[in-house]
Amino acid sequence: MTTSQVPEASTCAPTPPVGQLPRPKEMTQMLDVSSLVDADGGLIERSIYNDERIYKQEMARIFARSWLFLAHRSQFKKPGDFFTTYMGEDPIIVTMDKKKNIRAYLNSCRHRGVRVCRADAGSTKMFTCTYHGWAYNLDGELQTIPNQQAYPDDWNPKDWGLVEVPNVQEYKGLIFGNWDADAMSLSDSLGDDMKYYLDAFIDRDPEGTEVLGGVMKWTLDGNWKLAAEQFATDWYHVNMSHASALMVLSPTGKGPKPEIASTPGRQFTSEHGHGAGFPTHPKSRFDAQTVHEYYDYDFLRERLGDDRVEGPMTTGHATIFPSFSYLPVNGSIRIWHPKGPNKMEVWAWVLVDKSMPEDVKNAQRLYNLRTFGPSGIFEADDGENWSEIQAISEGFITNNTSLNFQMGIGNEHEDGTYPGTTSELYSDAAGRGFYRQWTKLMNTPAWHETKTRPAADKEEN
Amino acid sequence: MAEYINVGSVDEIDEGDAIVVDKEQTGAEDDIAIFHAEDGNFYALNDTCTHETASLADGWIEGTEVECPVHSAKFCLKAGTALCMPATIDAKTHKVEVVDGEVHLYPSVPATQA
Numbered sequence: 001m002t003t004s005q006v007p008e009a010s011t012c013a014p015t016p017p018v019g020q021l022p023r024p025k026e027m028t029q030m031l032d033v034s035s036l037v038d039a040d041g042g043l044i045e046r047s048i049y050n051d052e053r054i055y056k057q058e059m060a061r062i063f064a065r066s067w068l069f070l071a072h073r074s075q076f077k078k079p080g081d082f083f084t085t086y087m088g089e090d091p092i093i094v095t096m097d098k099k100k101n102i103r104a105y106l107n108s109c110r111h112r113g114v115r116v117c118r119a120d121a122g123s124t125k126m127f128t129c130t131y132h133g134w135a136y137n138l139d140g141e142l143q144t145i146p147n148q149q150a151y152p153d154d155w156n157p158k159d160w161g162l163v164e165v166p167n168v169q170e171y172k173g174l175i176f177g178n179w180d181a182d183a184m185s186l187s188d189s190l191g192d193d194m195k196y197y198l199d200a201f202i203d204r205d206p207e208g209t210e211v212l213g214g215v216m217k218w219t220l221d222g223n224w225k226l227a228a229e230q231f232a233t234d235w236y237h238v239n240m241s242h243a244s245a246l247m248v249l250s251p252t253g254k255g256p257k258p259e260i261a262s263t264p265g266r267q268f269t270s271e272h273g274h275g276a277g278f279p280t281h282p283k284s285r286f287d288a289q290t291v292h293e294y295y296d297y298d299f300l301r302e303r304l305g306d307d308r309v310e311g312p313m314t315t316g317h318a319t320i321f322p323s324f325s326y327l328p329v330n331g332s333i334r335i336w337h338p339k340g341p342n343k344m345e346v347w348a349w350v351l352v353d354k355s356m357p358e359d360v361k362n363a364q365r366l367y368n369l370r371t372f373g374p375s376g377i378f379e380a381d382d383g384e385n386w387s388e389i390q391a392i393s394e395g396f397i398t399n400n401t402s403l404n405f406q407m408g409i410g411n412e413h414e415d416g417t418y419p420g421t422t423s424e425l426y427s428d429a430a431g432r433g434f435y436r437q438w439t440k441l442m443n444t445p446a447w448h449e450t451k452t453r454p455a456a457d458k459e460e461n
Numbered sequence: 462m463a464e465y466i467n468v469g470s471v472d473e474i475d476e477g478d479a480i481v482v483d484k485e486q487t488g489a490e491d492d493i494a495i496f497h498a499e500d501g502n503f504y505a506l507n508d509t510c511t512h513e514t515a516s517l518a519d520g521w522i523e524g525t526e527v528e529c530p531v532h533s534a535k536f537c538l539k540a541g542t543a544l545c546m547p548a549t550i551d552a553k554t555h556k557v558e559v560v561d562g563e564v565h566l567y568p569s570v571p572a573t574q575a
Contacts, residue, residue: 125519125530133547135515135531144514144531146547 030057034443039436042406042428048438049223050393055341057442062322063088065180065446067189069324069335070094070104072349073173074210075121080138083121085347086337087177092165093117093127094175097138104165104177105140116162121214127162136162171195172202173209174333176324180447189272193420194320197268197276200304200312201328204295205353211333212350212365218374219345222386224323224338225438227346230382231317231325232275233267233431236407241385245377249286260284265425266311266418267408270321273437275430278316285314287329290363294356307417319430321437326351330368342390348372405431465558465565468495474564476501479518479527481508487568493555494518495566496538498525503564504538504572505555511536512548539572 031053036045048054068087071094075083082095084107091107093116107115109129116127116136126143128135133146140162148157166181176186183189190198202209220227230237239246239261247255255261265279279285285292301309312318312328319325323336334348350368352361372379392398408427415422423429466487474480474497482493492508494517504525508516515531522528525538534548541552554572558565 126515128531128533133513133532135513146513146532 028060028449030061030442030445032443033057033439037435037439039405039432039439040409042404042409042432044403044405044435046393046399046401046403049225049390050341050399052341054442055338058338059088060448061441061444061446062438063090063338064448065178065183065441066322067169067176067178067183067186067320068322069320069333070168070175070177071102072209072211072333072351073102073170073175076102078123080123080125081121082117082119082124082127084115084117084119085335087165087179088338091115092177093162094177095124095138102168102170102175103138103140104168105136106163106165108163109134110142110160110162111145134160140164172199174202182447190274190320191270191272191420193268194270194272194274194276196308196419197278197312197318198320198326200308201318201326202351204300204304204313205355206303207354209351210354212352212361216348216374217345219339219343220383220387221342222344222383222390223341224336224344225434226386226389227336227344227382228319228321228323228325229431229434230386231327232273232319232321232434233269233277233428235265235267235277235279235317235425236428237382237385241381242378245371245381246286248377256284263425265316266415266422267425267427267429268418268420268422269412269430269433270420271433271437273321273434274319275321275434276312276316276318277425277427277430278312278314279425280311282310285329287314288363288367290360291356291367294360311418319434321434327372330371331364332368332372342393346374348374405435463556463567463570465567468564468566470562471497471503471559471564472562474503477522479520479522481516481518482566482568487566489555489568491553492516493566493568494527495557495564496522496527498522498538500525503557503559505557505566506536506538506541506552507555510534510548511543511550511552517552541572 036048070085071083076096079096079098082093085092093105093107095103097103107117109116111134112131114129114131116129126135126137135144137143142157142160165177167178167183169176169186171186247253250256260281260283263279263281263284267277269275315329317327326333331351332348333351334346337345339345350365352364405428408423408429412421412423412429468482476497479494479496484492487493493505494508495505497503506517508518510517510529512532512534515529517527519530520527526535527538528535532547535544536552541554543551556567556570556572
């Protein structure tokens, strides 16, 4: 299996994503965040989790230019199938057009801005605004509007198509979008090392993966980065936060044995901010029994290699920068949608191998719900911690006190077995990498700040 | 008896689906949509919605009604009656007969004269 690219989007929607009416500079003032993050020294200033200006800057400089997970390929079977989601806080329609290309549009009418699709998912021929009836086809073109004769003679509906996400690419069923038409490709952004870890989860089955059922959605008090960073870097919390869950799941009821609790393992940190960690002790795994018994481990060792089967294949965690995370152990893939600095919405799918028999798929689904569904015994522990951090962040002294990301400083290296830069499993290395990338993007003007704005072009012509 | 056009066999239009016969071919004022309704029968209406530009053949067939895919106006497939806003004008019907498994369209002959 190789990286498959969704065909280049056509240019039917000529509207660029920003800038017909340029904003005054004072409205788009950016902050220099370099003093808020000391990635090498492992210190984080707490205001990055609750400051409104930081949050707005993240929308402009992180979410408007990074590869953001949109949907899984298996959610689209025929033209007109659609799924609505968000890129940052921008509402997005993902749909399959008549040529079976996956396209993504801003879910906002060009007339008065209402969402033109209010459903979570479904199948349609047309996206029609409920306010005045502007109707867009699957190519995002404005097909018809009521009372068009009242507009000027030279008024052209072609100029008023839905704003299209210019860059949509796929990696093994995972579809990502990027507002930056010139962004580094998804494949390069993941890099060979992140793909190595990701493939341990999504490339076990030559047939690929599919999502089961719909999306589980819940809201949490807490900044989106608290969750994204934890899934990138944090095995440290497992024995403490999840103590009761580990006891419940262990055969003795007393929790894992000392050698498993203090398991060896590796944590990967990518130069693009991604992170993944996994134990390597052969008994440090808590996958569902039915799933474990289904797998042909000889086949998997052949396909993925011994190191991957003994490491990132089973138990572990990962974040693809900025806001897509996954857990191989129960097939959870999720987005941390930002909803203001203090709130996030978690969207989680159950991902399974296509070839699994129905009963194995169902076992994985139930195991997913039990552990990391909205009321899962692990999920609830994590959400509680994130909300607790957020709850006190308005305190002046609290918020001025830096947080510690110093575990494992200096032990990042290439170990000759697992690709890329790795450290011990118990480490903040990927957290430091996550915030290094965050700082870099926050301090670098994005495409929409550096390109000539179309309104200015028009004046010149 | 008026002239008909054989638009194909019944197997070629799935139930709940519709085809469009071009006005070039029929000489009628508009393209004609032929619907295979959920009662098993075939009906034909002018394809263009009477409200705004939209193809009714692209619409949703429910029972013996079609819902326009653009603004959700509904029409009776049997009589062409506009059943709800925003449509206020009835759609024109055309007579359809099924003979020996073949669908015969009588362009511009109202269905009621069947």
